[in-house]
Amino acid sequence: MRIVVIGGSGHIGTFLVPRLVRAGHEVITISRGTRGPYVSSPEWESVRLVTADRERDSTFDDRVVGLAPDVVVDLVCFTLASASALVERLRGEVGHLVHCGSIWRYGVSHRIPITEETGTPPFGEYGIEKDRIARMLKEETASGGLVTTSLHPGHIVGPGWVPINPLGNLDLSVWRTLAAGEPLRIPGLGAEMMHHVHADDVAQAFEVAVSHRSEAAGEDFNAVAPSAITVRGYAEAAAAWFGKRAVLESVSWAEFEETTPKEHAETSWEHLVRSQCASIEKARTRLGYAPRYEPMEAVEESVRWLILHGELTL
Template sequence: MRVVIIGGSGHIGTYLVPRLVADGHEVVNVSRGQREPYHPHGAWRKVRQVQMDRAELEQRGQFGERIRELRPDVVIDLICFTLESARQLAEALRGQVQHFLHCGTIWVHGPSVRVPATEDMPRRPFGEYGIQKAKIEAYLLEEARRGRLPATVLHPGHIVGPGWAPLNPAGHFNPEVFARLARGDEVALPNLGMETVHHVHADDVAQAFQQAIRHWSTSVGESFHVVSPAAVTLRGYAEAVAGWFGREANLRYLPWEEWKQTVSSEEAQATWDHIAHSPNCSIDKARRLIAYNPRYESLDAVREAVDWLVAHGVIRIQAG
């Protein structure tokens, strides 16, 4: 089939494009610029690259039409963040595609009542990102139920992989936290460090999209969590990272109001977003309906990313 990926040269697309090419699909990557994927692969030589400025075309009401003109059988949208954006594309593709796949987020849940959270739990999102993604999910699944668009929604966790900094044990993205744990320096965690984060390797996200396409009959009209088999606590995460470097984690716990004064406002906001959600999601449905089988546990996925950062000098184990 002809598969059009919107935003296919980023974290997920780096792994998804080679998988789709290997499955024999004709792949078209739509992006605003000419950025390279995080890792080179020979499959990219077979990919047609199309440049479009989504924001500009959406303002003119033309983005969906331009995607339709590519005559896709399947559309995978990795970079849609508002209901208005999703609606414009969906309306243009009604009756035109065999499958439409949207990349959502586990933050559609908001705080959990019971864990691990399942896809059928009531949505209580907070924050603009989670709220918009929940609206998009509801809209697309209603389109599928009414037979207007064969849509599937995949909800990844915190995506990690070699080439970029993963969410760290303090709940933000400053790689210095990994360096301090590697050196045995003290690291402060908010509260008691028992909040959870739920990572997923980018290749496992790619696998889920591939499997959803392969299992069309059981994926259309459904949403799926795409995460590792289990979430981790901040404390357990920090202890594991220190252990990778032969250290015992030197941890201190501070109440939130005190802890947030020890980091930048940007880092504090990132941590608050993560610990307020404390995601912990089930993948039973994805395993059952689309045969999703993640290769990476959370800590395995993070370790691969950390090893890359160490090798490239982003994480400096030696002080100074």
């Protein structure tokens, strides 16, 4: 098939595009052209690269249709308006649209693991929009329109970018603290959960959604690692990479905010207040999704890459 991947040089596309090429598909990627994939691969030599800016190009959706794809994979859509416009243009022109959502389409955890049917209502603009998009896509297919599928990754990690750390933020000093065996202040008891997933496992989920069109049609699927991790378990495992024992100091949220830069404190709250653990049973049974990485394996690969490339000094 001819597959157009919107946002093909990002976290997921870095691994998805080579997978699609190896599976025998003709692949065209659309991106702003500001960077290449995070990991090089010989398969990219056979990929057609199209430069376009979705936010600034009023003819973007027409350009997608003009590429005559059988399947469109949309990895960088964040608003209902943008998703709806693309659906309207693809209807009757394309066989399958596969959209990238987020487990933040769910709110705080009440029952775990969270299935595609048991999540609480989302909060925050990002999560609300991702949930609205997923519901719109499901309704579109149910009404006899465009065949769609939405996949909902957890916290994506992999070589080339900074992973969400044990405090639920992107502060690199957290890794240095754990590597040195120094005390790390954690808000609460450290029982909150995060659900990471390696970018290649997310790519696998998209690949099997494309190859199992009839099973994926009109459905939404969580795409995460086989297990989630708690703040405390995450910190202890990370410290052990460096031959140290995690020294964790439980503090209140107010105390945590006093000693944490505002940006990092807000990011920690966004991740930890949700305390999410999502089920992959639906994707496993219907699509054959079989992630290779447990969360700590995926994060360790990412952290080692940062150290090797001088982006994290210990």
